Amino acid sequence: AQSVAQPEDQVNVAEGNPLTVKCTYSVSGNPYLFWYVQYPNRGLQFLLKYITGDNLVKGSYGFEAEFNKSQTSFHLKKPSALVSDSALYFCAVSPLSGGYNKLIFGAGTRLAVHP
Amino acid sequence: EAGVAQSPRYKIIEKRQSVAFWCNPISGHATLYWYQQILGQGPKLLIQFQNNGVVDDSQLPKDRFSAERLKGVDSTLKIQPAKLEDSAVYLCASRHAGGNEQYFGPGTRLTVT
Numbered sequence: 001a002q003s004v005a006q007p008e009d010q011v012n013v014a015e016g017n018p019l020t021v022k023c024t025y026s027v028s029g030n031p032y033l034f035w036y037v038q039y040p041n042r043g044l045q046f047l048l049k050y051i052t053g054d055n056l057v058k059g060s061y062g063f064e065a066e067f068n069k070s071q072t073s074f075h076l077k078k079p080s081a082l083v084s085d086s087a088l089y090f091c092a093v094s095p096l097s098g099g100y101n102k103l104i105f106g107a108g109t110r111l112a113v114h115p
Numbered sequence: 116e117a118g119v120a121q122s123p124r125y126k127i128i129e130k131r132q133s134v135a136f137w138c139n140p141i142s143g144h145a146t147l148y149w150y151q152q153i154l155g156q157g158p159k160l161l162i163q164f165q166n167n168g169v170v171d172d173s174q175l176p177k178d179r180f181s182a183e184r185l186k187g188v189d190s191t192l193k194i195q196p197a198k199l200e201d202s203a204v205y206l207c208a209s210r211h212a213g214g215n216e217q218y219f220g221p222g223t224r225l226t227v228t
Contacts, residue, residue, distance in 0.1 A: 004157070032215055043119070043206060043219035044158070051215060090157050094215070101146070101210060102171060103217060105157030 002027045004091055006106035013081045014114050021076040021109045023091030032094040033074040034103065035065055037087050044090065050074060061085070081113045117141065119220035121207050127226045133195035136223045140188070140209030148217060149182055149192050150206040158206055164190060197227045 003026045013019045025031065032051050036044040048059025055067045065076045074091060088110050092103040120139040128134050140147050145166050150158035161180065163171040167187040175182070179198070184190040194201055204224050208217040 034216065036219075041221070043221045044208075046216045046218065049216055092157075101215065101217075102148070102160050102163055103158075105159070107155070107157050 002093070002095055002104055004093055004104055004106035006089075006091055006109045008109050009107075010110045010112060012112045012114065015083050016080050019078050019081045019085070019111065019113070021089050021091075021111060023074045023076065023106060025072050025074065025091070025093045027072075027093050027095050027104070029095065032101070033065075033067060034092040034094065035059065035063070035074075035076050036090045036092060036105075038090065038108070039087050047076070047089075081111075083113045083115055086111055086113045119207055119209055119218055121205075121220035121223055123223055124221060125224050125226075127228065128197055130199055130227050131196040133193065134197055134225060135191050135193045136205050136207075136225075138190045138192070138207030138220060140190070140207070141211075141218055143211060144209035144218075145187070145212050146210040147184055147190050148208040148210075149190070150208065152204040152206055152222070154203070161192070194225075197225075199227050201225060202227045 005024045034049045035047040038044050048057050050057050050067045058064045063078050067074050088108050090108045091106040094101050122137050147164045149161045152158040161175045162182045164184045167184050182192045204222040206222045207220045210217045
């Protein structure tokens with residue numbers, strides 16, 4: 001079965017420190033990979049995507065993600081966390097079968113950045 | 116560019132009642148999605164439209180949920196009759212034909228009592 005795992009319910013980091021939010025997936029073939037962020041009472045906002053090419057992709061608000069095909073992982077990173085980065089982060093994959101770009105989401109990881 | 120619009124933002128109903136949600140996608144986006152997000156979980160796809168045609172409704176509980184996109188623009192999602200387990204946020208998203216990422220609306224938070 002196709003699935004996405006975000007092994008940490010919550011990640012705590014001090015402001016100014018680097019952060020990593022982990023994501024692994026189980027999807028056949030070469031899926032598209034995405035990160036979205038959700039602030040309270042708001043919809044999901046697109047952060048970044050991996051389609052093909054360089055394994056390190058850069059996105060909005062200084063976030064980047066590293067694709068590792070052998071480990072089927074797509075971890076979200078940021079060199080220096082801000083308190084305003086505190087939110088709920090979702091990893092998602094889009095299987096290419098069927099060609100209609102549906103998204104399969106992980107359960108989400110809550111990022112808490114402390115001053 | 117206006118984003119995806121949804122209404123209402125909040126709805127409280129009793130079980131066995133009916134409810135409808137409305138979505139207006141970003142102008143020009145041919146693909147429209149409805150997701151259900153239960154508290155503590157990631158969004159789960161309910162139905163996907165390409166223009167006014169359904170391309171994936173495999174996870175839609177068809178005995179109580181229905182959706183339409185008659186003119187290929189706005190869409191409505193209906194639940195009749197509602198159950199307690201339908202309490203969730205219902206998210207609408209749209210995607211441009213030439214793009215990969217989906218753009219989400221603010222969602223409708225449904226509480227069934």
